[in-house]
Amino acid sequence: MNWWKRLRSNPLAWIGITILTIFYAAALFADFVTPYGVNEQVKNAALLPPTQIHWHDRQGQYIGAHVYPTTQGKVDLETGDRALIVDYTKPSQIQIFHGGHLFRTTSEGKLNLLGTDEQGRDQLTRLLHGGRISLLIGFIGTTISYAIGCLVGGISGYIGGWLDVVLMRFVEILMSVPSIYLLVALAAILPPQISNTQRFALIIAIISFVSWAGLARIIRGQVLSIKEQTFILAARASGASPLRIIVNHVLPQTITFIIISATLDIPRFIVVEAVLSLVGLGIQPPDPSWGNMLSLSTNASIVILQPWLVWTPALAIVLTVLSFNLLGDSLRDALDPKNIRQ
Secondary structure: OHHHHHHHOOHHHHHHHHHHHHHHHHHHOHHHHOOOOOOOOOOOOOOOOOOOOEEEOOOOOEEEEEEOOEEEEEEOOOOOOEEEEEOOOOOEEEEEEEOOEEEEEOOOOOOOOOOEOOOOOEHHHHHHHHHHHHHHHHHHHHHHHHHHHHHHHHHHHHHOHHHHHHHHHHHHHHHHOOHHHHHHHHHHOOOOOOOHHHHHHHHHHHHHHOOOHHHHHHHHHHHHHHOOOHHHHHHHHOOOOHHHHHHHHHHHHHHHHHHHHHHHHHHHHHHHHHHHHHOOOOOOOOOOOHHHHHHHHHOHHHHHHOOHHHHHHHHHHHHHHHHHHHHHHHHHHHHOHHHHOO
């Protein structure tokens, strides 16, 4: 277990694990974290900035954490700034762990920690629910593509012959096509009337289809060097079938490489989903994902006047990708045979 000790002693690994734990827990318990519905709209509350929390009333007397009802005022046609109408006569106390939620307010005032979007929906709520899609797609897509890649690469390297030639030529053809163009082309032919649940499943299938080829080629190379070892010859002599040998004896020898590569590939799936949703080919509104939330960045006025609508999903994607990369690099160092022997 030297690798585990090395991983635990690596502060970068713990940074990645901590951030990912927070993100996945927040997405999983999104309904508990905020008291608002993912598509709940508030009248005259579009494009509100993050809610300011007050501790004292207008007379300077301490009354605890509270907010005031805030609505959208008139828009300055020259600057684009939106006036805010704050009703200081109706303070709303902030309650923690109340009503089945992490926080809630007692009356009309809303606590929008990350502001509201163009339809008056709570940005934090949509960010957490969008994280369910963006974070889940990485795990599911990686699992499917690695299962295909390992099986194809294992069969190709172990059996060899004409099957190896056919499979590797197909892999080379698939790898020769730029993946982003293939993704866009495949996503563009999705029927527009399908539900977001069906679109989610199809996007996973598409991403997995274009992602397994490189892994299959690497696994094939590793299998070629493993299949003539003594324990493989012994399994073959005992009458085990080729598929059983591949699954039970060959592929487990590549598990270290698979774990490290999977950890580094999960963020790639998240970024691909974000790109597809950003260009309108992924998850469609009103269901949120980090990609279609980031699509507001194409509106220059939003970027300048309401930057909180752009930087929150962008920061979530950046931190998730960075955390997976930190964890993957730490696993690679911890599982390096040279380090394990030390």
